[in-house]
Amino acid sequence: MSGGDFLPEGTLRGMPGPLPRGERLLWQGAPTTTGVFVRVFHARLVALWFCAWASVFAAGAGSPVRAAVTAGAILLTGAAALALLWGLSWLTHRTTVYTMTNRRVVLHAGIALPVTHNLPFAQIENGALRGFSDGSxxxxxxxxxxxxxxxxxxxxxxxxxxxxxxxxMLRSVPEAESVARLLVQALNAFAEDGEPLVPVIVARPKPQAPRLVAAE
Known part of the structure; x- marks a missing residue:
């Protein structure tokens, strides 16, 4: 039995409950496995680190055979570490759901202990976008x-x-430019409409139209 078995009927995956009247789904997605592998777990640096240590120990091994055995053992350990990180990246991809409605952004994530972060548009000042060569x-x-x-x-x-x-942050989402454009449109529409459907943690003036800026 999963946690979703206790949610009311009609609840979307990754959401804490059914959408209130007047709220509609705009987009759902998840981070790419490759993006998490490379940019969260820094797979390239891990591979470089093991290659560097393999070279150092092989250089001081004293004989070609011993150098090959030592380097091979270190590289095999590195391959196992990268395989583990790939598995964690895949699990992160499988257990994460990013949801955007016309009123909020919801981040549902967690491999062992799922957590849902509800972010009403009234609490968001602005968004940014950092694109990558693969479109994510x-x-x-x-x-x-x-x-x-x-x-x-x-x-x-x-x-x-x-x-x-x-x-x-919505990590490594596919077609990120389209998603960011959709978010800006939703935020602007919300700012024009007025009050949100979900409670706001702190009082604030009427939401101002946000802007999309380039991430560092």
Whole structure:
């Protein structure tokens, strides 16, 4: 029996409950396995690290046979480590659901302990986009001042190095430019319509039209 068995009928995957009246689904997606493997678990650096150590130990082995055995053992260990990281990347892809409606963004993630972060548009100041050559990209969401989610609660769905003012981030989503454009349109439409359908944690003036900026 999964956690979804306890949710009301009609609940979308990755959502804490059925959509309220007037709220509609705009998009759902998940991070790509390759994107998580390369940019979250830094697979290239891990591979380079094992190759470097294999070269160092092989150079000091004293004989060609011993050098080959030593380098082979280190590279085999590296391959096993990369396989483990690939498995974790795949699990991250399988267990993560990013949802965008006309009122909020929802991040549902967690391999062992799933957690759902509900981000009403009223709490989002602006968004950014960092695109990659394969068409995927990262979309960090800058929250309104005074709102903060612990970095460790968000990771790996958080903008790197933004710890004091954390930014939830849609990691390595396919067709990221289209998703970012859809988000900006939804945020602008919400700002024009007025009050959100879901509660806001802190009081704030009427939402201003957000802007899309390039991520660092």
């Amino acid at each position: 990209g990262d979309i960090p969401l800058r929250l309104q001042p005074g709102l903060r989610i612990a970095y460790l609660h968000l990771w790996p769905h958080a903008r790197p190095w933004h710890v004091s003012r954390t930014e939830p």
